Amino acid sequence: MNASEATGASGHGPIPPMVLAEGVSKSFGSNEVLKGIALEVKRGEVLCLVGPSGSGKSTFLRCINHLEVVSAGRLSVDGELIGYREANGKLYELRPREAARQRRDIGMVFQRFNLFPHMTAMQNVMEAPLRVKGENKALAEQKARDLLDRVGLADREDYFPAHLSGGQQQRVAIARALAMEPKLMLFDEPTSALDPELVGEVLDVMKGLAADGMTMIVVTHEMGFAREVADSLVFMDAGVVVETGDPAEVLANPQHQRTRAFFSKVL
């Protein structure tokens, strides 16, 4: 929220929100997972997406970078429609190459890290800048070193993922996503696969990112993180947005019955 005015200097006309979802629906066969999600994420905003499992949080997140294809509605990132091109009132599916270009600017962090196990921490971070952006090796190496330092793993650059703890792996994964210099970061339950004592180190890195003004959408069960860091909290259940608002307010005083029932279980 705070950064929205700052970045508004460039361009003309109204600045589009970083993410805009209008009536986004998604079905797997006859199973409708998302039922008309409407959502707006401003530049520099940190939005936490909470809700019971199976409520469609992760699916929605995956729709944002087109890992899942939206069945209905419109989803755009930075004013650009995701997965489709619009011409003469018709939608055309994007070619894989164009979809890949859209994903470059959107970083994603997975619940199970998904680091490349055959590469060292350093190589994991350098891979996409080298291969996708075509950066030269020295620059990519320097950037990767800086990023690993930023997530507190400067001394682990030559370690393979199997030799890192879960928390360290997830921090490498964050560094890997940041290496593409994304304008938006998606976190899909980044601490759910971690031992409790390792959660803090990952959340600290994410707090640092938020403080630097990164736009973030975080699917999480960490209500403490939501209260402390998020600009807004969205509660989803059964494929719809039930409640949205200021985290402290929603957490302290949920308006909706379903929200209350959920918080009474997790808080």
Next chain:
Amino acid sequence: MSSESPIQAIRLRHPWRNVFAVVLIAGAALFILDAAGRPAYDWPAVAKYVFDRRITQAAVNTLQLTVYSMIIAIVLGVILAIMRLSPNPVVKSVAWFYLWVFRGTPVYVQLVFWGLLSIIYQSIDIGIPFMEPFYSFQTNAALNTFTLAIIGLALNEAAYMAEIVRAGLLSVDRGQEEAATALGMGWIQTMRRVIVPQAMRIIIPPTGNEVISMLKTTSLVTAVPYSFDLYTRSRDISAETFNPIPMLIVASLWYLLFTSILMVGQHFLEKRFARGVGDRRPDKKGSAPTGTGAVPLVTGTQPTVVAPTQTENPPSSPGREGTR
């Protein structure tokens, strides 16, 4: 932990192992002594023919048949495997049909068919149907039996390689492809940089098996008929000398030599592609920081008494848990 003195225990004895070993060695020694004196083996003939010009040339031919047909089979197998995993139903069916035909008929029968190619198709035309061909050649003149043997062996083997490669590709966690895709990598990049290197670990052992198997399958090329491979050549020589047993030994010795070399090669390939899953620490021994702050948490097997042997560690490596 450190205050206790190391345990000084009497080691467990395994007397039956020793007994069994002695019995086996004695049996083997008897067999060798007996074989050395047995006239049917005709060792002087073995010694005479093992480096015979015809035999060494045949050994080279066998090796060429194996290498060329395996290279074609692996390339074709990778293509077929990717075709079978493709979302395109047309491509998928083509691959399925190929496998159905080439896996469903004996390689010997296929080799006979390839040998008869020039009778079935006297000439092969390349061009647009119903028009004057750009290029036309006589099958007989263009394809000799050596080439036909390679084609026959390779096309058959490709069907098996396709299944091996497919199993390897499927063994890689779905999350890997997603992570690469989310980074903006294209499909080819994802395959080449992320999926295939990890699949190799699964693909190499059975492929080594296939290479060794191919080395021996080359003895069937007499069906084409190509008669300059190791087995056919040694059999032809024994047909002249009326002394088949030493020639069989000669051929076996060469096959064993090649197989041994292939096994060594496979060992090193497997080591190369075990990167990140084995027990290995970072390569830089001296500069790797081990004493700073949080020590790697996954390791549970710190050596206590014995120094770890550098080469191979038992499969209880921490890497297994780490990769899930």
